[in-house]
Amino acid sequence: MTINTLAKGGWDREQMACFRKMEKVIVAMQDPDMGMKMRNQRLLITVIPHAMTGVLGELLLWCLTEAVHLSGMLVRYGYIYPLKEPRSLVLRPDESPYRFQTPYFWTSTRWPASELDYAIYLAKKNIRKQGELMEYEKERYSLLHKRINHTWDFVVMQAREQLRASKQRRKADRIVLECQEQAYWLINRPPPGAHNVLDMGLERPNNFSKTVGVFVYDVPSLCICVCMCSFVKYSEQYQNHDPIMQGCLPSNPWISDDTAHWTMSSEIVPTPTRLRVERWSFSFMELLKDIMGMREFMLYLEKEFSAENLCFWQACEDIRHGESSRILEKVEDIYKNFLAPGAARWVNIDSKTMDKTLQGLRHPHRFVMDDAQMHIYFLMKKDSYPRYLKSDLYKNMLAKAIVPQETKKSVFPFMRRQRHSSPSPAQAVIQVTEEDGHAKGAGRAGTNSAAGSHV
């Protein structure tokens, strides 16, 4: 378990790693041989040393891709700051001058930024030029004054001392120092409404586990080659089905605003798409996952007089994913219909599994049918499933399946299609959609029409 040993009171280890990487980039950028070109820059009448212009261009040459973004981040985090408009830590695509922040003011060096230091900074600003503080700075200044009133003398004294020392510096150095300090505080005490780059979200509770965990590995390791080839195969198989990679027919609804694709692929359609029927042949699970696939498979099994297997599997799934309160009654149903000797839809399970299951039935729980379900699943997968794929039933399905026409890009690209809303799934539950329900409905309709004809 990771233990936070950094002395800098509660510093987030995530941030430290991140800052260190940025600092590495910054140091490399200032390398005298390989780094960026810097020269003295005239700012108004003072000459500022080691400034860079055309930063964006330089960075583009230096870091190739994502230069704009990465350099933007470096400016946001204050490692590079602008000389003109220093209040805005944003990288501009022009010739405005920038400077590297001194390591003394790197966020990681002086963390956390203390209230005392902030108070001294604001005091300096206040003393130096009355009214130089911005509104929000004035508010914070008075808040600090209340909060650390006991050390206020010290604050003012420090501020005066630092101002006195800086007066003895050359003007250029003084301006540089002021800019550096300002950039530092813009990061560590951002103005209200400004983007706070140091916002790290919720603190994660440290996990100091006192127990020593010994993990028992019972996983047979497969040959690496086999495993990795399986990923290649899987991706190749599904490539045509991946809309983000290959597009989808007739068109991607998010791009064209046309929901035809979703209509054609909804759970129950009169004719499924070709891609969908093809997917049933990828794996047994794909067939069972698709409601229409399962229905077709059931039809096939009925012809072979082995439909009870699929019914059993479905009933077991229902227990696994259903309400806890009904587990007992469902388990009893399954036993009555599928497992009891002489049951109406008896399933063929080997004796060992049957014994184990019957044992488990004494104390039924959500996973009590797992072994039996697994046995029947593999039975269907090895036997009925491959035969189904070779059957006429499946082949006809495949032949009938539709391949939607690709929608040509509209002639008037500026005309946006109306985006229609769809019924919420929450509404669908109100309607009964079970097959039995349909049959009942049809029966009722029959009588209604009969009644109607009398009128």
Place this chain on the structure above:
Amino acid sequence: MACKGLQEGETVASLKKESESLKKKLDEERGKLSDIELNQVAEKVEVLGPLCIKTRRVLKGHGNKVLCMDWCKDKRRLVSSSQDGKVIVWDAFTLNKEHAVSLPCTWVLTCAYAPSGCAVACGGLDNKCSVFPLSLDKNENLSAKKKSVAMHTNYVSGCTFTSSDMQGCDKKANVWDMRSGQNVQSFETHESDINCVKYYPSGDAFASASDDATCRFYDLRADREVAIYQKDSIIFGASTVDFSLSGRLLFAGYNDYTINLWDTLKGTRVSVLFGHENRVSRVRVSPDGTALCSASWDNTLRIWS
């Protein structure tokens, strides 16, 4: 984890030493098995052509950072939760907000859409996981109908309706057997906290996103890491990952406001998606793979396609 009291002659220190040596032995055994990396096996695979992925929708409405989102099975609706304490259900296609619930706590860290489409679950700083049925009656006060399904001792950081077998904690990714409660496998190759894990579509592997600015791909059957997705220019931690439908593309959201697209097999970066103005907290591919949704601390969600 199997936890027994200390046996005679054992101390925490001695057990720690024993566990360290066992770990070393395990790594040695793993190393003995073939040394090949995934990108070598995938050399013969065709290189991916240029992908044109753009923002197709921007969902605005949250008042603060969007922390989590989840798609509905109908492929167009989604639920999102935010630091402002709100959970919103959107029809992302039409940009309509269909439901909005206010939770008494801020920082709703997680939300999930029920497979039936009739409810959403969420949890956060209130240490509870609550389930709200989605009613279409506009006047109904959804908050009144919420049902608490779990109480935790600390904040709830993740919840989902399907059986989630995995968890990233610290630098380790652990695979748990839900029935026995046992930790079946463990992987520790990241250099920093893991923020997110996601199964590969076939279920035989998973990817992880970490603060060390890398994403890694682990094979469950071979029991080891098989690929690392990293670049020198990627400095900021990755917070979230998801696979495209075929598993060929890996979408990863980072703390530098970008989403990087990786070729899962070749280990190369395919593209970068810019657009968010703050950290990307969550990326999720829609159930039919037609779009990617990203949630961000810039208070918006974006749909990319």
